[in-house]
């Protein structure tokens with residue numbers, strides 16, 4: 001089976017390759033068609049779906065996977081949120097979200113001023129390319145859960161749902 005992951009970010013590409021080890025995984029810089037820094041669950045999820053659909057529009061013989069990172073507000077506090085979407089050969093869509101953790105004020109304030117999380121994290125952690133490595137989730141979990149680990153869980157949720165609905169020949173809520 002061919003699978004296109006709609007990102008060149010290695011944390012996302014490696015997560016898909018690990019969850020689909022027997023398949024041909026290709027990466028493509030898909031359009032999320034949402035803001036570079038999504039600010040709600042809804043916007044982040046739509047970004048993931050748009051990326052997956054953009055992948056499928058490139059190659060009708062492949063399944064598309066979109067993974068999107070964002071933040072969401074609960075009672076004035078910002079949490080990391082991540083969403084994934086899988087579009088299969090029949091154009092059914094499955095979605096799943098990732099773990100979420102609170103971001104400290106040092107991060108949420110510059111985010112609300114319009115700076116992207118990846119850039120804020122590099123400045124905060126005094127590192128380069130946190131988004132391509134451990135991610136904010138890695139930094140704020142003391143490296144116990146990396147960005148790739150978090151996406152591994154999301155992609156596993158996508159694969160499991162796709163298998164369940166595919167094998168049962170039924171339609172899920174998302175499809």
Ligand SMILES: O=P(O)(O)OP(=O)(O)OP(=O)(O)OC[C@H]1O[C@@H](n2cnc3c(O)ncnc32)[C@H](O)[C@@H]1O
Nearest residue numbers: 007009036068069116117118121131135136137147
């Ligand atoms: O190339 P793409 O696939 O776009 O990968 P990205 O690293 O930009 O990631 P997203 O667009 O999915 O995430 C939206 C923004 O949130 C940032 N972001 C999300 N989760 C992050 C994390 O765990 N660590 C650092 N930055 C993160 C990311 O850098 C972007 O600025």
Ligand SMILES: [Mg+2]
Nearest residue numbers: 032036037069
């Ligand atoms: Mg991005």
